[in-house]
Amino acid sequence: MSRRIIFHVDVNSAYLSWEAVHRLQHGDPLDLRTVPSVVGGNPETRHGIILTKSIPAKKYGIKTGESVYEAKAKCPKLIIVPPNYLLYMQCSTAFGDILREYSPQVEQYSIDELYVKSG
Numbered sequence: 001m002s003r004r005i006i007f008h009v010d011v012n013s014a015y016l017s018w019e020a021v022h023r024l025q026h027g028d029p030l031d032l033r034t035v036p037s038v039v040g041g042n043p044e045t046r047h048g049i050i051l052t053k054s055i056p057a058k059k060y061g062i063k064t065g066e067s068v069y070e071a072k073a074k075c076p077k078l079i080i081v082p083p084n085y086l087l088y089m090q091c092s093t094a095f096g097d098i099l100r101e102y103s104p105q106v107e108q109y110s111i112d113e114l115y116v117k118s119g
Helices: 016-025 068-074 085-100
Strands: 006-008 037-042 046-055 079-081 105-110 113-116
Touching: 016 037, 016 085, 037 068, 046 068, 068 079, 068 085, 085 105, 085 113
Parallel strands: 037 079
Antiparallel strands: 006 113, 037 046, 105 113
8 A cells, every 4th residue: 555645835925035035146245044135116216015134033033924114113224125036936846846856746826835645
């Protein structure tokens, strides 16, 4: 009797992680994952919401979905970067391709969540 295994993969803070790696690959010396930072709305007008946050930003109580204004009030030195959806789609596709190297049965649930099935 064979057992079927389903492996759920969820990228932690996907937009921020992908953004940080992309910036590092293009010469930015700052790793956004190591400082209070978020991907979200416009920092100049302080409009929009937080889409994702770094682990250091979580320590300030910053939450996904809250306004940029509220997040800046909690952490005035918060780094806010605008979303780059084209980059995130490319990263998601590449991630799925990597998982397909291990199993042809990959089901995408969202941009950063996939299920890999065996058997």
